[in-house]
Amino acid sequence: MKTLPIVWQRLVSSGGTTCPRCQGTHDQVLGAMQRLKEALEPLGVVPTLETREIDDAAFVQRPAESNRVWIAGKPMEEWLGASVGSSRCCNECGDNECRTLEVEGASYEVIPEPLLIRAALIAASQGLDPTLHPGVHGDAAPTS
16 A cells, blocks of 8 residues: 655644644544545555644744645645745734645635645545656656
């Protein structure tokens, strides 16, 4: 079986708490993992989840690193053709602007399950047949 590594990273403050948007994304990630396991199993692909914590000091230096997802080694936004934005969050985050995901004209503070699933399915399809995505990892498109 091939694996589809998914990494999610978020702030966990010195008090052991996280912000509401990271908690919301956590719930969405767990739901997406269950649906991805069911969808990908017949294809011989197993999604795996690694959850990373960043502390207050690291967050202050780079707040856009919190609530960030990588799928198959690439940032989620790359799979979706999305961009990263920011907005004010909550007490745990202090005066920092926290990460948002901008997709097709919509801005998300909590990353929704359907976007996580879409990005993972795109990544999984590339892993099954890299020639479907010319130029990625040095693969060329088939010629006629």
